Amino acid sequence: MQQHPYVGMWVTDDGRVRHELLADGRYDEARGSRESAYRGRYEVTGSHIEYWDDTGFTADGDFADGNTLHHGGMVFRRK
Secondary structure, three states, X not given: OOOOOOOXXXXXXXXXXXXXXXXXXXXXXXXXXXXXXXXXXEEEEOOEEEEEXXXXXXXXXXXXXXXXXEEXXXXXXXX
């Protein structure tokens, strides 16, 4: 996977949901006190991201800029 500028930790403003986008095309999502609540793979095309959870769930989102991700009705900020 080609490196993109969005690798790293993304967190909702309340800190409840945290996505870590790993350089190998995998992600790890924590929700509240539940670490690794969801894991899977992702692909970024331009400013669009597609997620495929290991359980078969799919989702997507869009990076509004280099520090803001809109995904699943939530707004994430780069940490």
